[in-house]
Amino acid sequence: MVKYQNANPGDSLDRIFAALADPTRRAMLARLSEQHDLPVSTLAEPFAMSLPAVMKHLDVLSGAGLITRSKTGRTVACRLSAGPMEEALAWLTRYQRFWTEQLDRLAAFVEEDACPKSPASPSSGGSTRRPPKSSPRGPTRRK
Template sequence: MLDRTFAALADPTRRALLARLSSQHDLTVSELAQPFAMSLPAVMKHLDVLSGAGLITRTKTGRSVACRLAAGPMEDAMQWLSRYQRFWSEQLEQLAAYVEEDAWPTNPVSRSGAASTRRPRKSMPRGRNRRTS
């Protein structure tokens, strides 16, 4: 079910539909489709994906279909993400502690003052090589 949740959330239109449902409960399909520059059947396909992922529920009253946000799959996704957030937070804290340690020399030696060393020449010069006969 987690795969379906993330697949549904991958599309910006579906995220916008969920955002509208989070601020206004029980919107009809027509009300949900209103701000989008797409056909009603296209919006219905997005709603089918959201419904299949369990992110919305639909209730039919007469000819009108109302949609409502369902929080369960989002809570499961948040629990899954929070485990990895803890992991990466700990890793970043360890990295920060390592960087903040006094591991750097107080008077670093500048390489620009040191004598430069030349690279040994290659046997052939760079570029196109022509053979002379």
């Protein structure tokens, strides 16, 4: 598991995407989006891993700002914090616009190139001769 030591503001996107890269953490976020304030033990139930392993995943999610934890007595509950996802979405949207424009330009180019500007000229007579087939394979080495 990757741990980020620097606390530079530019690293927040790195932490968000690193947290979202793991399918277990994405599944945890999906559960938290359906049910608010889930206790850690309830959140860990569907996963075939130890509680310390679950806690490490929660540490990564918490470090990325994607969840918050609150403690009531001995119970620690987790809640989804969607703010950092908005930052990631804004970053992705910029590239979505770029690729949409590029693909639109490509589609326009292909459509323009596919339409012939003048009618095709008739064939100039006879057909062309096909090249001869290749010769049969030679002997192969046996092992």
